Amino acid sequence: MGGATVGRRCGYSRVSTSDQDWTIQLDALAKAGVDDRDVYREKASGARRGRTELRRVLDLLRQDDQIAVFALDRLARSPLHLxxxxxKIEAKGAKLVSLREQIDTGSAMRRFFITVVGSVAALERDLILARTKAGAALARERGVRFGRPPKLTPALIRQVLLAHDDPETTVPETCRILGISRSSYYAALRSGREEVRAA
Incomplete structure (x- = not known):
């Protein structure tokens, strides 16, 4: 009598902006035993439902296959979408594994955790965006001008860094909320990263 059937192991990795890279995600997937040739890479917002590579890997899944992601927010933005x-994965008889959260869809309890973690991730994104909006509004009340050229204050730099770290917040959206140009956005981003490296 043979052992349990083991299907193909593949991975899905997503980044949202051109200056992000896959290094952290790909390293984690490789350590989890996913061959680099079996990792489907996507540059797209998590809010987009029609992601080509995600649709491709889901279509290719078969019974006993496994799809691994670095984190649940790489796969979906909302708990419902997740x-x-x-x-869809389970309908194929396959399994989803999230490395950062250390959960899979092998049991009802773990599916419950997926819902909880997805809810927390969505709340965190909302809080980041809310803080960015609130910070901009407070700055305007205090007379800070967000025109051209803006002063790269620590508060503005922090707001840009927070927004940039949120993969679902776009550059145009951040610029609109903070009232700054793209060049000011990237200047603040560079300044923030230099401060982090210096620290």
Whole structure:
């Protein structure tokens, strides 16, 4: 009598902006035993439902296959969208594994955790955006001008860094909220990164 059937192991990796890279995600997937040739890479917002590479890997899944992601927010933005994807994976007889959260869809309890973690991730993104909006509004009340050229204050630099670290917040959206140009956005980003490296 043979052992349990083991299918193909593949990975999915997503970044949102051109200056992000896949290094952290790909390293984690490689350590989890996913061959680099079996990793599907995507540059797209998590809010987009029609992601080509995600659709491709979901279509290719078969019974006993496994799809691994670095984190659940690489796969979906909302808990509802996440569960819809999980249902598609399970309908194929496959399994989803999230490395950062250390959960998979092998049991009902772990599916519950997916919902909880997805809810927390969505709340965190909302809080980041809310803080950015609130910070900009407070700055305007205090007479800070967000025109051209803006002063790269520590508060503005921090707001840009927070927004940039949120993969679902776009550069145009951040510029609109803070009232700054793209060049000012990237200047603040460079300044923030230099401060981090210096620290």
């Amino acid at each position: 569960l819809q994807i999980v249902e």
